[in-house]
Amino acid sequence: MGDEIRIVGAGLSGLTCAINLAGSGREVLVLDKEQRHGGRPEFRPDGAASPFDFEKVKAYTGIDISPACHPVENLVWSIFGDRLDMPHQEGFQTYMVERGPRSTSIDTLLYDLAVEAGVRFEWGFSIKSPSDVADLPEGSVIATGLDVQGFEAMGIPYVPFWGWFAKSLVDDPRTLAWAYIDDFTVDYAFTTQVNGSLFALLFQRERPLSKAAKRKFEEYTAAEGLELTGWRDLIGGAAPHRSLGNPVLYKNNMIILGTLAGVMEPMLNFGMLGALVCGRIGAIAVDDRAAAYDEFRRLTSFFRRSMLMKRANDATPTAVRRALWGVASKMMVRASAESRNKAMRFVPGNVGFQ
Numbered sequence: 001m002g003d004e005i006r007i008v009g010a011g012l013s014g015l016t017c018a019i020n021l022a023g024s025g026r027e028v029l030v031l032d033k034e035q036r037h038g039g040r041p042e043f044r045p046d047g048a049a050s051p052f053d054f055e056k057v058k059a060y061t062g063i064d065i066s067p068a069c070h071p072v073e074n075l076v077w078s079i080f081g082d083r084l085d086m087p088h089q090e091g092f093q094t095y096m097v098e099r100g101p102r103s104t105s106i107d108t109l110l111y112d113l114a115v116e117a118g119v120r121f122e123w124g125f126s127i128k129s130p131s132d133v134a135d136l137p138e139g140s141v142i143a144t145g146l147d148v149q150g151f152e153a154m155g156i157p158y159v160p161f162w163g164w165f166a167k168s169l170v171d172d173p174r175t176l177a178w179a180y181i182d183d184f185t186v187d188y189a190f191t192t193q194v195n196g197s198l199f200a201l202l203f204q205r206e207r208p209l210s211k212a213a214k215r216k217f218e219e220y221t222a223a224e225g226l227e228l229t230g231w232r233d234l235i236g237g238a239a240p241h242r243s244l245g246n247p248v249l250y251k252n253n254m255i256i257l258g259t260l261a262g263v264m265e266p267m268l269n270f271g272m273l274g275a276l277v278c279g280r281i282g283a284i285a286v287d288d289r290a291a292a293y294d295e296f297r298r299l300t301s302f303f304r305r306s307m308l309m310k311r312a313n314d315a316t317p318t319a320v321r322r323a324l325w326g327v328a329s330k331m332m333v334r335a336s337a338e339s340r341n342k343a344m345r346f347v348p349g350n351v352g353f354q
Contacts, residue, residue: 003027003137004026004027004028004029005021005026005027005028005029005139005140005141005286006028006029006030006031006136006137006140006141007028007029007030007031007140007141007143007282008030008031008032008125008127008136008140008141008142008143008144008150009030009031009032009141009142009143009144009145009150009257009258009260010030010032010034010037010107010111010121011039011107011143011145011258011259011275012106012107012110012258012272012275012276012279013143013257013258013259013261013263013275013276013278013279013282014030014032014141014143014257014258014279015030015037015107015110015111015113015114015279016061016063016110016275016276016278016279016280016282016283017141017143017257017279017280017282017283018030018114018117018119018279019062019063019110019113019114019117019119019279020061020062020279020280020282020283021283021286022114022117022118022119023062023117024283026286027118027120028114028118028119028120029119029120029121029122030114030119030120030121030122031121031122031125032121032122032123032125033124033125033126033144033147034123034124035123035124036101036123037101037107037108037111037121038099038100038101038102038105038107038108038111039099039100039107039145041101043165043234044099044100044101044102044105045098045099045100045101045102045105045167045195045197045199046098046099046100046167046192046197046199046201047096047097047098047099047175047177047192047193047194047195047197047199048096048097048099048192048272049072049094049095049096049097049177049192050094050095050097050270050271050272050273050347051093051094051095051270051273051341051344051347051350052065052066052069052093052094052095052273053093054066054069057273057276057277060277060280061276061277061279061280062280063110063113063276065097065106065109065276067109068097068098068104068105068106068108068109069095069096069097069106070095070096070097070175070194070195071088071092071095071096071175072088072094072095072096072175072176072177073087073088073174073175073176074086074087074088074174074176074177075176075177075178075179076176076177076178076179076224077179077181077329077332077333078178078179078180078181078182078220079181079182079322079325079326079329080181080182080183080322080325080326081182082326084329084330084333085333086332086333089336089337089340090337091337091338091341092337092340092341093337093341093344094340094344096175096177096192096194097194097272098194098195098197102195102197104195105195106272126144126147126149127142127144127149127150127153127154128149128153129149129152129153130153130154130155130252132153133153133154133252133254134252136254138253138254139253139254139255139286140254140255141254141255141256141257141282141286142154142254142255142256142257142260143256143257143258143260143261143279143282144258144260145258145259145260146237146238146239146259147236147238148160148236148237148238150238150260151238151240151260154251154252154254154256154260155251155252156240156246156248156251156256156260157240157242157243157246158238158239158240158241158242159205159206159238159239159241159242160205160206160237160238160239161187161203161204161205161206161237161238161239162203162204162207162208162209162233162234162237163201163202163203163204163209163233163234163237164201164202164203164209164213164214164217164231164232164233164234165199165200165201165202165231165232165234166199166200166218166221166228166229166230166231166232167197167198167199167200167228167230168197168198168227168228168229168230169196169197169198170193170196170197170198170227171196172193172196173196174193175193175194176192176193177190177191177192177193178190178191178192178221178224180202180217180220181321181322181325181329182216182220183318184202184209184210184212184213184214184216184217185202185203185204185209185213186204186205186206186313186314187203187204187205187269188203188268189201189202189203189217189220191221191224191226191228198226198227198228200217200221200226200228201234202214202217203234203237205239205241206314214231218231239259239264239266239269240259240260240261240262240263240264241264241266241307241310244303244304244307244308246262246303246307247261247262247263247296247300247303248261248262249261249281249285249292249293249296250285250289250293255282255285255286255292257275257278257279257281257282258271258274258275258278258279259271259275261278261296262300262303263275263277263278263299263300263348263349264348265302265303265306265346265347265348266303266306266307266309266310267306267307267309267310267313267346270347270348271348273347273348273349273350274299274347274348274349276349277299277348277349278296278299278348281295281296281299299348299349300348302346302348303348305346306346
């Protein structure tokens with residue numbers, strides 16, 4: 001079936017691409033900078049939420065991700081200190097997954113499927129400069145996620161982001177989430193609990209977090225009774241939100257996937273569903289670049305509108321942001337499952353694929 005396909009990055013999009021290519025008879029080699037699957041070890045395990053329609057994801061990607069997904073039993077909105085609880089509603093298609101190398105993670109589910117399909121892996125490989133990219137065979141797949149070096153090596157514009165995070169293991173089987181909108185960031189903060197793993201992250205694009213912001217977020221999590229220790233800075237993150245033209249599938253004779261390709265939604269940073277869909281598109285691109293490009297354009301069709309919404313949010317006075325987020329969160333709490341699902345159609349992968 002031709003030469004071996006190289007994929008740089010063992011994240012969601014890289015693994016989905018590898019599974020699809022191997023399933024069609026291709027020889028596939030996945031290269032990753034870490035020493036095992038699951039991403040940056042200091043950051044894992046962590047929980048992340050995303051809208052998933054399991055049947056439609058499987059129909060498009062060929063992969064059943066449902067074993068790794070858990071309904072969020074309760075989501076707590078904290079809007080400038082005002083609390084709203086949003087219990088799980090039957091039919092609401094947003095779920096929590098664990099990221100990382102543990103057996104309960106979505107990364108392990110995909111990794112095991114890739115190994116079963118015959119995909120080979122090599123660890124400790126990274127691209128740090130354009131010359132590293134030039135050494136790869138033409139048509140290689142680059143899916144290096146949030147890694148700054150990947151963006152710089154590929155010459156793709158990005159915005160840096162800074163984070164303050166902590167994690168712990170808890171004796172609590174529930175799947176829970178907390179979302180915080182406040183003046184400590186123009187973005188947001190969140191805490192997740194899944195598979196007994198508790199994780200909290202305050203982040204901000206464009207400028208570093210202040211000490212006061214970090215302290216305030218710690219106080220919020222403590223007020224919820226969350227036992228988080230070992231707080232530290234997240235260093236070296238990049239988001240594809242510098243330019244309205246950021247989404248790119250092909251560059252320098254390479255196929256670009258996932259966050260690096262711009263499938264991370266700019267306003268709220270949802271990207272997992274888009275990464276899975278993009279992985280399938282990458283497999284299509286190996287044999288049919290035109291067809292893959294048409295699919296990619298559909299996948300990223302909301303990017304510009306979402307980017308403009310993000311810029312408007314950042315320029316909005318704090319008092320107005322507080323009022324707008326307060327109204328939006330109350331509407332989501334009161335909405336039906338069907339309405340909530342429709343409200344998530346801005347997430348990459350929802351438009352045109354579901």
